[in-house]
Amino acid sequence: MNRLRTVRDTIASRGMALITVASGGVLFLIILGLFLKSRPILASGSFFGLMASSNWHPLKGEFGFLPFIAGTLWTTGTALIIAVPPCILTAIYLSEYASKRMRQAAAPFIDLLAGLPSVIYGIWGVLAVVPLIKNHIAPACGVSSSGYSILAGGIVLAIMIVPVIIHVIHEVLRTIPVELREASLALGASKWQTVRQVVLRKALPGVIAAVVLGLSRAFGETMAVLMVAGNVARVPGSIFDPAYPLPALIANNYGEMLSVPLYDSALMLASLVLLIIVVIFNIFSRLILKTVERRVC
Amino acid sequence: MxxxxxxxxxxxxxxxxxxxxxxxxxxxxxxxxxxxxxxxLDLAMITQSPKGGFYLGKEGGILNAIIGSLYLAGGSTLIAVCLGLPIVLYLNIFARPCSRLVRFIRFSLDVLWGIPSIVYGAFGFTLMLFLGLRASLLGGIIAVTFLILPIMCRTMDEVIRMVPRELLHASYALGATRFETAFTVVVRQALPGIMTAVLLSLGRGIGDAASVLFTAGFTDHIPDSLLRPAATLPLVIFFQLSTPFPEVQNRAYASALVLTVIILAICLTSRALTGRYTKHTIK
CATH class of the missing domain: 1.20.5 (Single alpha-helices involved in coiled-coils or other helix-helix interfaces)
Structure with missing residues (x-):
């Protein structure tokens, strides 16, 4: 009887170890899979040549990714500029100023904001943000725009990355010892002075990590951007121009990719590039967060 | 001053x-x-499958997509629990604490969490080509499982980590093996958190569009086999919105409302569950 139990324990242990190790290999599996699929296009031209060219004519076999990379950078940049200041302020407010009740009341809202599907943000963007830009913001800036623009993509993305950034900054601020704040307050510093010169200074790496995590989220977000950014394969010149970010490119062309030679390979290369950039961002910010949180493991 | x-x-x-x-x-x-x-929104929207010409404004509903989404998210959540629970229990109970493997797996799950769903979609697509599958419910389930596995694992991990070590020691002292301790004591103690993780993953699975775009296909019928394509709510919304007909676009808004209500319901259930199911937990 006892022997049976030990055997079962050993078998379970081995089996679970196997699954665990396998899960560690998933990332490499994904990279390998996408790399194998994108090899044909890499064989047809140099990687940097493809990335720096802005000729996108799949039917002629020309695949230049520059418009899409530029589109991604523009929308992501706009989203960060819009999202970061209110996120930092809100995170500070929730963790330093707000009462416990206020904090508990705000938590479900932030959770829900994180849980809403991207299609819902996209549809809201089409219903609210696009007309707003077309009818009010663009005319006020003296340009005409269809509304489907980098700015629309940026605003929608900004809202989508808010919960990520707030959540991470909040966690980081929680790890800062109360004694530090007390010491500063005891020296006669005001609350804001303490926050700015003690808490934020100490939390700076964590805040940067939070922003980078938000950035990588914005980088890969697909459906919402696809719905509001306009999707014109041209290097954009202003935030009122339409853009065609990389994820939107992949999502939009899955239908025809198998009928044009090298097209599928080009799209897989786009996914690979996206994946590698996001993974680098993630590794960077997770490493910072690990040192900031100083967990045992 | x-x-x-x-x-x-x-x-x-x-x-x-x-x-x-x-x-x-x-x-x-x-x-x-x-x-x-x-x-x-009307009753026909949520009780009928699309009739002919639904996307031109004719009769029908989005029942196929609601069911498709539930199948897809339900299936992949089930698989993700079956894979995720052993991983998390292994990390916390079986493996040597703080070993290199444990740290590496936690880190790689964190990184996997950050990978955009479109990449999982593209990867799922290459995997399907490799396995010789067509766009189907099964393909969608595979892609979504990859997408939600890290979410599931890391959320459960945070909870199981909080289980007091003394509880484990008490169980070992009574002669229980690690396996028995893990599945009777630890799982029961962490049950509310595990529920939250499951619901979070379910919500993510229902709402995600980019990963099923390549893999699950699209159809007007309720899928009756794993190898048939399945429509999903987010894609229905997306396709309806892309048509030029105002009445079809209105249906997209109604479908969006249905999706939002489902997500809200999952969020609220998860909040309510955290309060309950704590009968067996030791504070």
Missing amino acids: NKRILEETVMRTLMKLSTLLILSVLVIILITILVKGLPA
Whole structure:
């Protein structure tokens, strides 16, 4: 009887170890899979040549990714500029100023904001943000725009990355010892002075990590951007121009990719590039967060 | 002195304003979806599959997509639990604490969490080509499982980590093996957290569009086998919105409302469950 139990324990242990190790290999599996699929296009031209060219004519076999990379950078940049200041302020407010009740009341809202599907943000963007830009913001800036623009993509993305950034900054601020704040307050510093010169200074790496995590989220977000950014394969010149970010490119062309030679390979290369950039961002910010949180493991 | 007080007041106001801004954006989004979606919503929308010409404005509903989404998210959540629970229990109970493997797996799950769903979609697609599968419910389930596995694992991990070590020691002292301790003591103690993780993953699975775009295909029928294509709610919304017909676009708003209600329901259930199911937990 006892022997049976030990055997079962050993078998379970081995089996679970196997699954665990396998899960560690998933990332490499994904990279390998996408790399194998994108090899044909890499064989047809140099990687940097493809990335720096802005000729996108799949039917002629020309695949230049520059418009899409530029589109991604523009929308992501706009989203960060819009999202970061209110996120930092809100995170500070929730963790330093707000009462416990206020904090508990705000938590479900932030959770829900994180849980809403991207299609819902996209549809809201089409219903609210696009007309707003077309009818009010663009005319006020003296340009005409269809509304489907980098700015629309940026605003929608900004809202989508808010919960990520707030959540991470909040966690980081929680790890800062109360004694530090007390010491500063005891020296006669005001609350804001303490926050700015003690808490934020100490939390700076964590805040940067939070922003980078938000950035990588914005980088890969697909459906919402696809719905509001306009999707014109041209290097954009202003935030009122339409853009065609990389994820939107992949999502939009899955239908025809198998009928044009090298097209599928080009799209897989786009996914690979996206994946590698996001993974680098993630590794960077997770490493910072690990040192900031100083967990045992 | 005055300058400091002024600064304090200004910053405090700014913080309150930005908090208010962020919370009100959520409310505005929900209200917009409700106001636009409610007039177009009727019983036929959620009780019928599309009839011929549904995307031209003819009769029918989105039942196929609701069922498809539930199958897809349900299936992949089930697989993700079956894979995720052993992983998390292994990390916390079986493996040597803080070993290199444990740290590496936690880190790689964190990184996997950050990978965009479109990449999982593309990867799922290459995997399907490799396995010789067509766009089908099974393909979608595979892609979504990859997508939600890290979410599931890391959320459960955070909970199981909090299980007091003394509880394990008490169980071992009574002669229980690690396996028995893991599945009877630890799982029971962490049950509310595991429920939350499951619901979070389910919600993510229902709402995600980019990963099923390549893999699950699209159809007007309710899938009756794993190898048939399946429609999903987010894609229905997307396709309806891309048509030039106003009445079909109105249906997109109604479908968005349905999706939002499902997600809200999952969120609320998860909140309510955290309170209950704590009968067996030791504080």
